Amino acid sequence: MNRVALVTGAARGQGAAIVARLHADGFRVAACDVRADELRSSVEGYGEAVIPIRMDVTSPQQWSAAVAETVERFGALTTLVNNAGILHRAAIVDETPEGFENSWRVNCLGPFLGIQAVVEQLRRTDGAAIVNTCSTGAIRPFPHHAAYGSSKWALRGLTQVAAAELAPSGIRVNAVLPGPVETPMLDPHTQNRLAARATLGRIGRPGEIADAVAFLVSEQASFITGCELVVDGGQSLQIG
Template identity: 40%
Template sequence: MRFDGKVAIVTGGARGMGASHARGLAAEGARVAVCDLLDDEGRTLAESLPGARYHHLDVTDEEAWQAVVRTVEDTLGPVDVLVNNAGIVHFGGVEEQSPEHFRRILDVNVVGTFLGMHTVLPGMRDRGRGAVVNISSAAGLMGFADGIGYVTSKWGIRGMTKAAALDMAGTGVRVNSVHPGVIRTSMGEGAAPALFADQPVPRIGEPEEVTRMVLFLAGDDASYTTGGEFPVDGGQTI
């Protein structure tokens, strides 16, 4: 199996796409640290996966990141894979979005992703191996109306991925971003069908379809791939 003996952290792993990524990694042999704010859902999921543990983690909290990564390394082992998946959305255009919502989106989506890499990458660099997969969005490849904060945050994740991939040059550590289109989760389900009706694959996507890309980038099949951006969006961004 592709992740036999490997340790993976998945943020926002209690439900939606994060839960799918955790299931996919565990099914291929990884010991997964499911990290989220949703303790009941996260614990239930971790108990159902061989070798998995649940950790309460607010990705915006730097000290919590340090504590969780220490505990994961003590209990499961050194981290081989980090999937920065936790994210939030508040809709609103440039005139309507409150500065509080704008700041909160950037805090969770951008600062949370930065803190994950900032905490985990030094160990990966020292060990000379590791893969980070940052979950951006189709909104990180194009503009959308009524999503000023979300679009800004997802472009931020895409740029941060390339900067970090260059920082890790020559170390054996790879960093890539994945850009889902409209996906059937609590976040994506409310999207208007018009958003995907005209795309080349004219339907909503399933979390498992994104998981297959995440697993590819997290594993050795992607050994020559870093700093890349990978749409899983039914062709929405062509």
């Protein structure tokens, strides 16, 4: 089977881990990120099986170009992983319209544009799958996360609507909801603080999120759509 994935936010952290895991599983991968230099460095060593594509996920034109380049290079597109996201913190009284809107543009509009851009290609293949990277911030409220949390709640809703709407076309749509993970999104102090109170005594590793994504896009998950797979080490079980 010609399995080809497009992964956003692929330059580092869990995006880079997802690229590595899908490549190991036999996928050819279009690794996309707005950080062009970091992206090129990240995909070195994969050879022709992984191509770097600079892309701003809030641009419909860049989505169209990335999909076209992927299909031209690999002959198909079977899988989309909407992993790009930004973490923006501010108290509600201090939040700005620009800060709030930018979080929504990257975290929710970006995945919407991605689904729109790939759907025609995915309709042409068997085993088509989409995974959206959501967050435990869409399960419980965290203070000073109005923009981030609300955008991820919206992404949960988008995932559910897309799963229902695209199921007749044979396209599965699921979400993975990570808790805190050892990535550049969290500074070292924040990582240590969260690990100190974590249910399992540590925060997550990028590869553990990649494992969840790999399962959701695999044949082993062929009867799973509209699923929200929480990978948080028990964070969502905590009270307060």
